[in-house]
Amino acid sequence: MTWLICYLTTGKHLAFYASFGTVLLLLAITAPAALAFGFAGASAARSRVAPLRWIGKTYIAIVRGVPDIAFFLFFVLALDIFFEWIRHEIKCPDWDQPIWQGNDFVVCAAAKLPLGNAPQWVHETYGFFLAVLTFAIVFGAFAANVLFGAMRAVPRAQLETAEAYGMSRRQVYWRILVPQMWIYALPGLSNLWMVLIKATPLLFLLGVEDIVYWARELGGAKTPRFTDYPHPDWRMWYFLFLLVFYLAFTRVSEIVLDRITTRLRHGQATIGGTAQRSAT
Amino acid sequence: MKHIILGAAALAVCASFASAQDDSVVRLGTEGAYPPYNFINDAGEVDGFERALGDELCKRAELNCEWVTNDWDSIIPNLVSGNYDAIIAGMSITPEREEVVDFTQNYTPPSPSAFAAMGDVDLSGAVIAAQTGTIQAAHVTGMDGATLLEYPTPDETVAAMRAGEADAVLSDKDYLIPVVEGSDDIQFIGEDIPLGGGIGMAFRKSDPELRETFDAAIQSMKDDGTLNEMIIEHLGEDSPRF
Amino acid sequence: MSCWQTITDYGLRSIGIGERLLPRDDFTICQQFTLIGSGMLWNVYFGVLALAAGFFLATALALGKASRNVVLRKISVWFIFIFRGSPLFIQFFFAYFLFLSLKPVSPIFDPFTSAWLGALVVLFFNTAAYSGEIFYGALMSVPRGDMEAADAYGMSGWPRFRRITWPTMLRLAWPAYTNEAIFLFHATTLVFFSGFPAWQQRGDALYYANYFADKTFNPFIPYPILALYFILLTLCIIAIFGAVNRRLNRHLPTGAVARLRVKLNLLR
Structure with a gap:
């Protein structure tokens, strides 16, 4: 028993528990960020300006068409290089060497992100930020698709009424279309939230030490030479714990989202609506 | 687009705060999943030889050094x-690898790779597990009759052999020694195979000064025998020395 | 070596036909395109079979979840919850573990530890759960008027289901189901990435992309190639499902079809 308590409170385990916080924090930041990307994408896709429309539609089509895992495998590196390149152009205009030296990507020391001498936590925060950004870009495309559909689902009559009141295009957009579309977007967005939760095990691909990374690390068989707590392959138990965590998290999300949906569906003339009515 | 630039700007602010201290730090990248060379100890820190x-x-x-862990698959792209x-x-x-990065001189002699199996296995025609992307995996593809089974981590190759999925594991002998010692039924089979030119530190090709610095430090450790002591302590008596 | 030669050597490498050894040095773009494309065969194999089989189980699950029978309902609800509520990554891991431990029980389970069957089973259950939920949602949204019309025609039981409920349900679910199909094909890339080992270097597109990224130390060529293949695959899926959607809605006036499609894109 004491053994178990000591085992479960090693520094490694504490890092494991902390990684749950990391994942939740990532979800909490990613969701609004992805929504922002989605909103921008959807607005661009229905813009009257043709190039903007193309950008919006291309963004949605390309990112949705590619498995998220393929993005995760090279996108963080690409973003990092992109940022450093921008900073390099700004901070070191008189740099005379090429940026690409063979395989090496070399920028001046001042353009490094984070700076080479930054403490470890800055590096970790930066890595976390890149992971959030990657997630937001990928899921923003899905959100854009949902919002794009929702904007088109707002009954035309409402918009016409607004126009009849003499509202400008911009006013119709911000005062009528945007507030109205959320009702139509909710089912799609809640589904997206579920998908987002289930994409978090891929975080370790983005260089964030997440729950799956630690579960693998802790669960693998340990020989007495490298640890005070040798044990056989316990990955199953650690993954079982993750499974329970994900199921519980899904369940809580479902309950919250169900409440909202039920309220919206109430009184609709469908099988579901009828069942609801006869139940009450 | 706007968001990206805003993000970059926010980051630039953070980074300039951090630059207040200016002693330079050398960041050492490792995998943290390859005992006895490198692994994460109970306290959650990088440990090992x-x-x-x-x-x-x-x-x-x-030099002021700092340890970072990175996934094996992307360890070289992140360096360059x-x-x-x-x-x-x-x-x-x-x-x-030498086409992409520059190595120091080796800090372990070319150490053999070895097969481990439960019971006696005929290696020609066997199913052999190896870690994806290692020189051992490449070696198995060239063995006549043998079938390669790839797993992302060395742990899983051993687990697969225990489960009977693979007949044998091919890995660095130094990795397998503790596995074989810690188990009753796993043993080395066949002959050791010399693969690779020993282990070295890898640097960007555009960073020759740092490579020279570490190369000189390794040389000094070889000269005064401390490297050999360290090999005995961490890799065992049987591991080849300089 | 000409590119054509590469294609004949490696075009079917993922299923074990052609050169035994993968290219080891002097990697060309052509080799990368060929091998990653060859790996796509597996993605298509997993996707198509899981989707086809999953469709029937999904219908059963949707009906089960809507059923008045408590046992049937509980089973369906829990099945959908477990498979929708946990990451596929973890499902693969557990499935592989489970199949390994079942192996000594009976030789029937032998093939399950290889990806071609074991991973297919997981994907099949997974897509059945997701589609089942979509179908259930659609079933709940079948207009009451349709059912009343069926009653008026004196239809009930099986004929009513086959001729009214089921087609309407499909019509309503189709846009969301299209999304699910796209997601499923994307999910097939996880097969060799977690859980199931690659046998004799026969893997899917991501496996080969990973191989090249690993050998060339440059992720910026193979992964975009993989992305390109998947965009093409996604376009094919959208085209095929769009054709089915038009067929399902062929009785409706054209304007109504467009509206239906947009509105229901939201479900998944």
């Missing part, structure tokens, strides 16, 4: 794009 070696080298070179300054992760010196 390379931890001890790296700390000693940094002391000799009077500048996310850390050196790889010290049990990486064998091979011609393919």
